[in-house]
Amino acid sequence: MKVYLAGPDVFLPDPITMAERKRSLCAAHGLTGIFPVDAHPQHPEEAEVPRWLWIYRRNEAHMRDADAVIANLTPFRGPSADAGTVYELGFMRALGKLVLGYSNVAADFVPRNLGFLGRSARRDAEGRWRDGMDMAVEDFGLADNLMIDGGIKEAGGIFVRRDVPESARWTDLAAFETCVRTLAALSR
Amino acid sequence: MKVYLAGPDVFLPDPITMAERKRSLCAAHGLTGIFPVDAHPQHPEEAEVPRWLWIYRRNEAHMRDADAVIANLTPFRGPSADAGTVYELGFMRALGKLVLGYSNVAADFVPRNLGFLGRSARRDAEGRWRDGMDMAVEDFGLADNLMIDGGIKEAGGIFVRRDVPESARWTDLAAFETCVRTLAALSR
Structure with missing residues (x-):
């Protein structure tokens, strides 16, 4: 089972290390993690289109290849999750994929x-x-706008919330690992 | 052509008046506007599920019925658009529908x-x-996270941005009408 690893993790100072940590946790549970910045065989960088559009096309291709998504829904610059991640959540739900999410902030939306x-x-x-x-x-x-909680629910997934120290907000993977373990169990 | 009218407009003090205004503008251009709070024949309120889940299911049903979406992507409580609206944008793009958006704030994302x-x-x-x-x-x-601009671009739509006085941010429909006119032309 291939799982797309959505989240604002791509904005970290060292996204590659995070990609490796998440991929290792997936592998430990028998899953193949796909990180947004991973190369896609059918979507090498295109010189003739703007970089952002090439990134968009690569991410779409990764999502279509994947069987599931685990989204980092930790609030990002406002009360809700990162906009790019939320877009990908809706995209994966519409394709009928398994949808799971986690947040390193436990408080309710209100x-x-x-x-x-x-x-x-x-x-x-x-x-x-x-x-x-x-x-x-x-x-x-x-936990967030009802479309997010609803999409996860309807897709048969879970939304794991767990408080971590603020300094570990973008690096703690305990809630992520709960999603990985759940997805591995669902896919057996 | 049926167009789903996504946006945080549902949070207005009087969403029904906004629904009527948007529907009228659609009708004037030969389109059928579907507002999220509209009743859906196959999804009457379900007593046995929580209200938020029923709303989610109704909105999904509205989106699956529609041929296109016009999303109000005006920044909402942070630099990005409303999370529920962004979810719906990704959902509609994944289904291969036409995707258009507008914002009543013209400034770039940065x-x-x-x-x-x-x-x-x-x-x-x-x-x-x-x-x-x-x-x-x-x-x-x-205008926003690249997944939003990219999804609109790949779906063949447009993202109209236009500054309005702050007091009219959630009620001005000039940018919305540009989307309606464009969609009507695309659907001919």
Whole structure:
């Protein structure tokens, strides 16, 4: 089973080391990990297209090849997960692949939003939290926007949340390993 | 042609009025607009599942029925678009649908990130912007994470950006109408 390793891990100072750590954990459980920056045989760098478009095409090809995705959904520059990762989650769900996710921040979506909004958050007449521009804060006791939790649920996956020290937010792989172990069990 | 109207518009104080405005603009160009909160004949509210899961299932059903998506990608609580909307963009791209997007903030992704990060942003030895946790800021001169711009590009769509007064950020539909007009032309 091939698993696409989605996440903002590609923005780390040393993404290659993270790719190797994640791939090793996958291999230890009998899975083949595919990291976004891995070369794709049918998608060598194309001189005639902009680099970002070539990266997009390579990532799409990796996803179509994979049987499952494990997404790093740790909140990234705001209350929600990284936008590129969330796009890939929706993409994999639409293709009917297995979808799993993890976050190194355990708090629910509402308290994370309230922490982000600070004093601009207020309750409306119905008691619903709204931001300074009157946009509601989604409140279902979930980990992120319901499309994320829902996609994982409908795809038969799990969303593992676990607090780690802030300095280890982008490197701790305990929650990731729980996803790997679960996926290995599901694929047997 | 049926077009799914994705966006954080569902969080407005009066999403129904926005649904009607968007649907009217679609109808004026010969398109059928589907707003997320619209009822779906095969997905009436299910008493036996949590409300968020029923909403997820209804939205998926709406997307599978649609031929295209026009996504409101205006930055939402951070430098990127709303997570639920981005999920739906990836979902629609994977299904091979036409994908269009718009934003009522014209600035590129990098200046938006720098504005968000403030003094925690700094350049690394290679001159690349990084946040306070050493995570790189993606810099391709795009509107958002490259998966978003790339998905729209590969699906043959457009990403319309246009500045509006801040008070009209969630209600101005000029950029949306440009998408509607483009989609109508593409579908002829």
